[in-house]
Amino acid sequence: xxxxxxxxxxxxxxxxxxxxxxxxxxxxxxxxxxxxxxxxxxxxxxxxxxxxxxxxxxxxxxxxxxxxxxxxxxxxxxxxxxxxxxxxxxxxxxxxxxxxxxxxxxxxxxxxxxxxxxxxxxxxxxxxxxxxxxxxxxxxxxxxxxxxxxxxxxxxxxxxxxxxxxxxxxxxxxxxxxxxxxxxxxxxxxxxxxxxxxxxxxxxxxxxxxxxxxxxxxxxxxxxxxxxxxxxxxxxxxxxxxxxxxxxxxxxxxxxxxxxxxxxxxxxxxxxxxxxxxxxxxxxxxxxxxxxxxxxxxxxxxxxxxxxxxxxxxxxxxxxxxxxxxxxxx
Amino acid sequence: xxxxxxxxxxxxxxxxxxxxxxxxxxxxxxxxxxxxxxxxxxxxxxxxxxxxxxxxxxxxxxxxxxxxxxxxxxxxxxxxxxxxxxxxxxxxxxxxxxxxxxxxxxxxxxxxxxxxxxxxxxxxxxxxxxxxxxxxxxxxxxxxxxxxxxxxxxxxxxxxxxxxxxxxxxxxxxxxxxxxxxxxxxxxxxxxxxxxxxxxxxxxxxxxxxxxxxxxxxxxxxxxxxxxxxxxxxxxxxxxxxxxxxxxxxxxxxxxxxxxxxxxxxxxxxxxxxxxxxxxxxxxxxxxxxxxxxx
Numbered sequence: 069x070x071x072x073x074x075x076x077x078x079x080x081x082x083x084x085x086x087x088x089x090x091x092x093x094x095x096x097x098x099x100x101x102x103x104x105x106x107x108x109x110x111x112x113x114x115x116x117x118x119x120x121x122x123x124x125x126x127x128x129x130x131x132x133x134x135x136x137x138x139x140x141x142x143x144x145x146x147x148x149x150x151x152x153x154x155x156x157x158x159x160x161x162x163x164x165x166x167x168x169x170x171x172x173x174x175x176x177x178x179x180x181x182x183x184x185x186x187x188x189x190x191x192x193x194x195x196x197x198x199x200x201x202x203x204x205x206x207x208x209x210x211x212x213x214x215x216x217x218x219x220x221x222x223x224x225x226x227x228x229x230x231x232x233x234x235x236x237x238x239x240x241x242x243x244x245x246x247x248x249x250x251x252x253x254x255x256x257x258x259x260x261x262x263x264x265x266x267x268x269x270x271x272x273x274x275x276x277x278x279x280x281x282x283x284x285x286x287x288x289x290x291x292x293x294x295x296x297x298x299x300x301x302x303x304x305x306x307x308x309x310x311x312x313x314x315x316x317x318x319x320x321x322x323x324x325x326x327x328x329x330x331x332x333x334x335x336x337x338x339x340x341x342x343x344x345x346x347x348x349x350x351x352x353x354x355x356x357x358x359x360x361x362x363x364x365x366x367x368x369x370x371x372x373x374x375x376x377x378x379x380x381x382x383x384x385x386x387x388x389x390x391x392x393x394x395x396x397x398x
Numbered sequence: 399x400x401x402x403x404x405x406x407x408x409x410x411x412x413x414x415x416x417x418x419x420x421x422x423x424x425x426x427x428x429x430x431x432x433x434x435x436x437x438x439x440x441x442x443x444x445x446x447x448x449x450x451x452x453x454x455x456x457x458x459x460x461x462x463x464x465x466x467x468x469x470x471x472x473x474x475x476x477x478x479x480x481x482x483x484x485x486x487x488x489x490x491x492x493x494x495x496x497x498x499x500x501x502x503x504x505x506x507x508x509x510x511x512x513x514x515x516x517x518x519x520x521x522x523x524x525x526x527x528x529x530x531x532x533x534x535x536x537x538x539x540x541x542x543x544x545x546x547x548x549x550x551x552x553x554x555x556x557x558x559x560x561x562x563x564x565x566x567x568x569x570x571x572x573x574x575x576x577x578x579x580x581x582x583x584x585x586x587x588x589x590x591x592x593x594x595x596x597x598x599x600x601x602x603x604x605x606x607x608x609x610x611x612x613x614x615x616x617x618x619x620x621x622x623x624x625x626x627x628x629x630x631x632x633x634x635x636x637x638x639x640x641x642x643x644x645x646x647x648x649x650x651x652x653x654x655x656x657x658x659x660x661x662x663x664x665x666x667x668x669x670x671x672x673x674x675x676x677x678x679x680x681x682x683x684x685x686x687x688x689x690x691x692x693x
Contacts, residue, residue: 140494140497140498187677190677191676191677191680193492193493193494194437194493194494194497194636194689195676195680195689196494197494197497198437198628198632198672198676199672199673199676199677201625201628202629202632202669202670202672202673202676203669203673205625205665205669206666206669206670206673209663209665209666209669210666213663213666326625327621330501330505333498333501334502334505337498367509367512367513369505369506369508369509370505370506370509370510370513372505373502373503373504373505373506373509374502374506376498376501376502376505377484377499377502377503377506380495380498380499380502381484381487381488381499
């Protein structure tokens with residue numbers, strides 16, 4: 069603001085330049101993800117990478133709430149779990165094929181987040197965190213106890229349905245086919261989430277995050293903005309949950325438990341909130357490290373707990389902040 | 399279903415005993431929120447560590463009472479260290495950030511406990527003279543449950559008396575509402591906050607020791623109990639001791655009587671109640687809490 073006209077122009081130009089660089093880097097990442105199965109990874113590695121993408125999408129959806137709206141949810145697992153159970157039950161009870169089951173599962177998660185959102189948007193801060201926790205524990209207990217519908221403690225097993233596109237039908241039996249389905253949906257969802265954060269609604273969320281009272285005073289409909297954010301976050305968590313049961317062919321009530329919410333919270337915050345990219349780093353790191361560490365120790369939450377405490381205390385931008393700093397220094 | 403009067407009396411007594419245990423667990427959480435405005439997620443971990451320490455101490459000196467006295471002291475020292483080096487530097491940050499911070503501490507403590515004591519459960523036996531039953535209102539009631547009822551109520555009463563009816567309590571409460579003013583009057587508020595945090599942590603450990611003969615001491619006991627404690631903290635109005643007592647009585651009865659008629663759906667009822675209170679009565683059932691604008 070204090071610079072001259074000329075420096076303002078060059079700032080925009082360098083901004084545009086940086087955007088191009090970021091776009092190119094993202095394109096390279098996506099390309100790498102597309103060609104990766106060609107290098108002959110084992111089915112186990114393929115499954116692991118699919119899981120990374122699913123968790124990354126789930127963490128990004130939570131970032132909409134935490135990073136962009138300033139609302140900390142301790143019950144984000146409920147929407148993931150409802151997406152998973154919704155899709156699973158549509159497959160088991162109604163023999164739907166893959167796409168309708170996926171959409172149905174997402175619709176269930178979205179409907180629930182809309183319902184919860186309508187009553188929850190009045191709260192913020194610690195009350196919001198505790199209420200999301202209470203709601204998710206209600207959902208958890210119902211899924212756990214409604215044995216006739218969900219299978220209760222034994223979980224819900226499904227056999228993977230074919231992907232029926234009308235003109236062609238794919239059996240989707242191989243892990244690579246699921247990987248590509250998840251990758252496609254991940255890229256689409258990531259793009260949609262990014263567009264959402266850049267939209268007028270998305271930028272207005274920043275005003276709510278920084279000072280909800282002031283945002284209301286200058287004419288924003290704060291409750292409506294928070295509801296939109298909650299709905300978007302819940303729906304995309306639903307997408308990741310639906311994909312999860314399609315990958316694993318199994319869901320258990322633990323998916324909805326508050327400790328699962330804590331898990332995704334750690335991934336999102338350690339990665340770096342308010343960036344969308346940070347949670348992807350956080351999810352990738354945690355899923356991969358958990359996979360490596362759990363082979364020789366059960367105590368892999370110990371380093372993550374320490375990292376989490378350090379990030380909350382000293383590095384509010386998370387790991388993404390470190391990445392950015394390095395990029396900025398170049 | 400038809401039950402006779404003896405059944406109901408014993409159910410209500412069980413509910414009361416569950417209530418007292420819940421009250422003892424939550425009271426530490428309540429004073430920490432009430433004075434420091436912190437929701438301590440690590441409270442459940444302190445409860446668990448209290449029980450584990452008691453297992454070790456009882457194995458060494460073969461006295462339940464040694465465990466009951468020493469374990470809370472050790473945990474209180476740990477709590478004081480946590481206040482000094484983790485919580486105090488975060489003062490002034492939004493409450494929800496300290497919730498996240500203490501959540502991280504809880505994870506660290508949970509895994510450390512599992513690393514030290516292993517994944518297998520331990521059992522603790524109460525002292526011999528509390529192992530049998532006593533005749534109460536004409537029927538047999540386990541002596542240890544009666545002990546919990548009496549001991550828990552006494553400790554809770556003592557804490558409430560300390561904070562509400564003594565000069566020390568007055569100073570502590572004054573410090574929590576305006577610590578700069580109390581500081582200006584010559585009181586070291588930082589050390590007051592440290593003592594309060596230590597007391598709260600010690601109470602968590604004490605309830606862990608008291609509960610240990612009723613259940614197995616296992617690595618998951620902290621994660622289960624912290625949610626119950628949060629429910630009671632909210633229902634009672636965050637920071638209100640009287641509210642906590644009332645809410646614990648309510649939740650203990652709902653959980654015990656509800657288990658007869660509603661099975662596990664009793665906990666749905668409890669969580670729904672928590673949600674409704676947060677929405678329509680954020681200062682708790684008695685309207686005494688310190689949470690008014692959600693920050």
